[in-house]
Amino acid sequence: MKNLLKATTLLLVALFVGCSSDDDNQNPDPSNPVIVDLTDANLTDFKFAEVARTDIQIQHPEIVDGKEQSSGEIIITVPATSDILSLSLESVNFDTTKFKISPEVGAVQSFVEETPITYTITSLEDPEKSMSYLVFVKKEGDPDPIEEKLNITGFRFEKSKNPDLPSDIEAKKIVGYSGTTSNAIFILVPVGTDLTDLVPSIDFEGEELQYKQGVDDFITYPEADLSINFTSDYDIGRFQDRNEFRLLVKNSESQKVYRVIVDVENPIEFQQNSISTADLVKDSGEIIYDTAFDFFDYRNRGNHPIEINLQASDYKDNTPDGKGNIFTAFLGVEISELQRPRIMPGQQGKINIRVNTDGAAIGDYDVDIIFSPKYDVNRARIIDIIDDLNPIEDIFNKVVYNIKTTVINR
Numbered sequence: 001m002k003n004l005l006k007a008t009t010l011l012l013v014a015l016f017v018g019c020s021s022d023d024d025n026q027n028p029d030p031s032n033p034v035i036v037d038l039t040d041a042n043l044t045d046f047k048f049a050e051v052a053r054t055d056i057q058i059q060h061p062e063i064v065d066g067k068e069q070s071s072g073e074i075i076i077t078v079p080a081t082s083d084i085l086s087l088s089l090e091s092v093n094f095d096t097t098k099f100k101i102s103p104e105v106g107a108v109q110s111f112v113e114e115t116p117i118t119y120t121i122t123s124l125e126d127p128e129k130s131m132s133y134l135v136f137v138k139k140e141g142d143p144d145p146i147e148e149k150l151n152i153t154g155f156r157f158e159k160s161k162n163p164d165l166p167s168d169i170e171a172k173k174i175v176g177y178s179g180t181t182s183n184a185i186f187i188l189v190p191v192g193t194d195l196t197d198l199v200p201s202i203d204f205e206g207e208e209l210q211y212k213q214g215v216d217d218f219i220t221y222p223e224a225d226l227s228i229n230f231t232s233d234y235d236i237g238r239f240q241d242r243n244e245f246r247l248l249v250k251n252s253e254s255q256k257v258y259r260v261i262v263d264v265e266n267p268i269e270f271q272q273n274s275i276s277t278a279d280l281v282k283d284s285g286e287i288i289y290d291t292a293f294d295f296f297d298y299r300n301r302g303n304h305p306i307e308i309n310l311q312a313s314d315y316k317d318n319t320p321d322g323k324g325n326i327f328t329a330f331l332g333v334e335i336s337e338l339q340r341p342r343i344m345p346g347q348q349g350k351i352n353i354r355v356n357t358d359g360a361a362i363g364d365y366d367v368d369i370i371f372s373p374k375y376d377v378n379r380a381r382i383i384d385i386i387d388d389l390n391p392i393e394d395i396f397n398k399v400v401y402n403i404k405t406t407v408i409n410r
């Protein structure tokens with residue numbers, strides 16, 4: 001009986017405490033709810049404890065009917081000599097009995113260039129009411145981090161729009177060349193892709209996207225899918241692709257133009273990838289192999305011309321005893337075609353390989369000849385030379401030709 005009375009008493013106590021707790025969470029006067037004006041917590045200043053700023057720009061959040069529609073932005077400029085940007089908010093100007101801020105005052109944050117820290121201000125009277133500021137920190141002399149950007153941020157061929165592709169293909173590179181008006185998008189498709197009918201998907205930052213092809217004027221890029229013929233039409237005399245496709249992204253004050261380069265990962269195709277030569281005599285001087293042999297052929301299966309005399313970039317010695325390399329090589333043409341300065345798409349050329357046995361060790365040689373083709377952005381061609389005046393992009397796969405021979409005594 002005593003145990004029953006104890007249990008009953010505990011139950012009554014629990015019910016009383018629970019009811020009291022519920023009453024505490026209820027609005028004491030539901031007919032007169034608390035009205036929170038978030039603008040009372042607008043930040044009119046933002047000081048760091050660790051460094052004195054040299055400038056501040058504040059844009060308050062947009063509040064409509066008591067709710068945040070867009071976040072505010074604060075750009076704080078600190079001296080150029082500020083090496084460490086681990087900073088903490090020193091104080092706030094609003095009533096801390098009515099609002100709180102997170103990260104809180106004194107909490108150290110790591111500010112990275114162009115990456116804001118979000119500070120959220122929440123009502124203590126109604127926790128569902130809150131607003132936020134994106135806080136940027138930049139050093140003196142740095143550009144404005146929230147200045148409107150003009151960029152192509154994505155370029156791809158989606159299989160859903162290009163059913164002949166094996167899968168979605170993203171741009172290999174989207175490059176902006178600082179100090180110039182030249183920018184480029186590189187996208188590589190499988191060998192054999194029909195370049196005459198490709199539908200791109202494009203993401204950009206800016207007010208408007210336009211396009212042009214060849215000598216046409218820029219026009220607004222349509223919202224509907226646009227089929228493009230990306231096949232190059234090279235003007236040998238002017239070093240230009242007459243069919244080049246370009247994109248322009250713009251706002252009311254400025255614009256940026258991108259060249260779009262479509263090609264394959266391996267534009268150079270050897271008829272065969274290796275050769276074994278007849279024995280060579282040591283110290284016999286330089287020998288130039290007859291480039292008319294069929295096994296020296298290569299083909300341009302890409303979308304842009306290949307300059308002749310494209311030199312091998314490296315030679316890899318595969319012999320276990322490390323005999324070294326006695327070869328030099330370049331991609332060229334037959335002697336009768338020396339007036340032809342480049343190998344156009346679909347055309348064939350010749351691999352020229354030279355060997356010098358002077359001072360060579362006796363024995364077997366096994367060497368990989370490595371070519372590293374690159375793309376000349378301004379002149380729309382495949383070369384191997386880095387040019388200080390024109391952007392050169394290393395977008396293609398390296399190609400390897402193997403040669404084996406034996407050096408003997410006379």
